[in-house]
Each structure stands twice: as C-alpha cells, then as structure tokens.
Amino acid sequence: QVQLVESGGGLVQAGDSLRLSCAASGHTFGGYAMGWFRQAPGKEREFLAVIGWSGRTTYYADSVKGRFTISRDNAKITVYLQMNSLAPGDTAVYYCAADLEPRRLTYCHSQHWGQGAQITVSS
Numbered sequence: 001q002v003q004l005v006e007s008g009g010g011l012v013q014a015g016d017s018l019r020l021s022c023a024a025s026g027h028t029f030g031g032y033a034m035g036w037f038r039q040a041p042g043k044e045r046e047f048l049a050v051i052g053w054s055g056r057t058t059y060y061a062d063s064v065k066g067r068f069t070i071s072r073d074n075a076k077i078t079v080y081l082q083m084n085s086l087a088p089g090d091t092a093v094y095y096c097a098a099d100l101e102p103r104r105l106t107y108c109h110s111q112h113w114g115q116g117a118q119i120t121v122s123s
Contacts, residue, residue, distance in 0.1 A: 002026040002112055004096050009117030016121070017084045022096030022114055024077040029098050029112075034072055034079040035105035038092035039116075045095070050105045051079065059106065086121045093118050 008020040022034070035050040049060045049070040058070055069082040079096055094117050097110035104110060 004098060004112055004114035006094060006096055006114045006117035009094060009119045011120045011122065012086055014087055014121055014123050016086050017082070018086060018119065019083070020081040020094055020096075020117060020119075022079045022081075024098065027077075027098075027112070029077060032098045032100055033102035033105055034070075035097050035099070035102075035110070036068075036070060036079070036081045037095045037097065037108060038090075038119075039095070040092040043092075045108045046092075047106050047108050048094075049081065050102050052102055057102075059102070083119075086119075088121050088123045091119060091121050 003025045006022050031053050033052050036048040037045050039045040047061055048064050051058045051070045051072050055072050067085050072079040096114045098112045099105050099110040
C-alpha cells in the first residue's frame, strides 16, 4: 500500500521555526516530484513548494518564498519542509504529495497525498 505520512506538526509561537517531514512507504517514488501544500479552515488547498526528483530543482509559492525551504532525501524516501518565521496566518493542515509531473503539483493535482499534519501558530 502506497503511503505518504507527514510528521513534525504541532503548536508553535509566532516567529518560531518548524520542520515537517513526509515519509513514503510502499513505493520508491523514483522519478517523482514531491510537493507541500496547506489548507486552512474554510479555504482551498494552497500549493507551497515543489522539488524535482534530483533535488536540484525547486519552486515556491510567493506566499512562502524566502521563509520555507523544501528538500528531499531519496535514500530515505522523505521530503522535508523547513519553515521559518512562522506567523498565525500559517496555521493550517499541511500535506505532502507526489507526482511524476511537477507542474501538476503546482495546481494541487496529484495521485498520492498524505493524510496531513496540523500546524497551529499562536500570536
């Protein structure tokens, strides 16, 4: 069974940093791009960042560019999202996803999604 499992969420204060992990199982995701997304209550799912298979290519939404960094460890089949200078507006459920086509991820389209991790940023 193919699974993506996010971890590292929780309650933090404004200005804090946090790193999310997304570990894959049941699939090597060889050649797949990986992405991070979030969904706040009452809002649509928002694309945050995507990373290519090699890890050399990344792309970010303007809303997080300069604050969030996506990376991956293919040996561990894990993708990470380092988040700095968190603000209450970053409160959401954060998801990872994998797809062979990076562009699909930028439109929040994917074959494989994680179950999500809650991040709450208090002021």
